[in-house]
Amino acid sequence: MANKYLFLDTGALYSYFDENDKDYAVILSTIKTSQEELITTDYVVDELITLLRFRKVPLAKFRNFINDLFSGEICNVWKINDELISKAWEIMQKYSDHEFSFTDCTSFAVMKEDNITLACSLDKHFKEFGVQVIPEIK
Numbered sequence: 001m002a003n004k005y006l007f008l009d010t011g012a013l014y015s016y017f018d019e020n021d022k023d024y025a026v027i028l029s030t031i032k033t034s035q036e037e038l039i040t041t042d043y044v045v046d047e048l049i050t051l052l053r054f055r056k057v058p059l060a061k062f063r064n065f066i067n068d069l070f071s072g073e074i075c076n077v078w079k080i081n082d083e084l085i086s087k088a089w090e091i092m093q094k095y096s097d098h099e100f101s102f103t104d105c106t107s108f109a110v111m112k113e114d115n116i117t118l119a120c121s122l123d124k125h126f127k128e129f130g131v132q133v134i135p136e137i138k
Contacts, residue, residue, distance in 0.1 A: 003118040006036035006134075007111055008075055010047045010103070011122035013040065016074075017052075017065050023122060026135045030120050038075035039116075043106045045069055045077055084109045100125050 008016075008031070015027040031038065045066065052062050068074050080088075088105035091112075100108070104125050110116065111131060119126045119133050126133050 003036050003116070003132075005039050005114070005116045005118070006031075006034045007107065007116050007119040007121075007131075008038055008040040008044070009107065009119055009121035009123055009126065010044050010051060012120040013044065013048050013069070013074075014051055015122065017048075017062065027120065027122075030135045034120075036118065039078055040069070040075050041078050041080050041106060041110055043080050043103045047101075047103045078110060080106045080110070084113065087113070095129070098125065098128055100129070104129075 011023075012027050012031075015021040015023040016031055018024060021027075048069075049062075049066060053059075065074075069077060084106060087109035088102060091105040091108050092100060092102060095105075104123065107119075107126075108129050108131075111119070117132055119131045120135070121131075121133050
């Protein structure tokens with residue numbers, strides 16, 4: 001059965017935003033040629049905004065990109081609810097030997113809940129959790 005959704009992780013969204021990023025071209029191609037519905041979560045968008053601020057990217061430079069995310073122009077942004085937070089916390093505890101961030105765990109909870117098996121990610125943690133990751137970046 002083909003995947004219905006392609007989950008977009010923080011690193012992939014950052015590369016998609018930053019034309020100077022080393023993975024920009026491959027991420028752009030992956031996203032633009034995807035046959036799946038593109039999704040992410042509000043927690044991933046939060047992590048992306050934090051990363052952009054941490055890297056000292058001026059708000060004026062990424063404001064439109066984030067607005068396009070929230071408006072659904074780039075992908076659908078799913079909300080993390082209390083039930084998913086509880087499931088994410090269970091995942092974090094179960095995989096305590098891994099260095100998963102809590103945002104990763106919320107992503108895994110969403111993916112598990114909705115049988116999403118494909119992620120566009122530059123994060124080794126998705127592969128460690130058993131998710132098929134595209135593109136293949138070494």
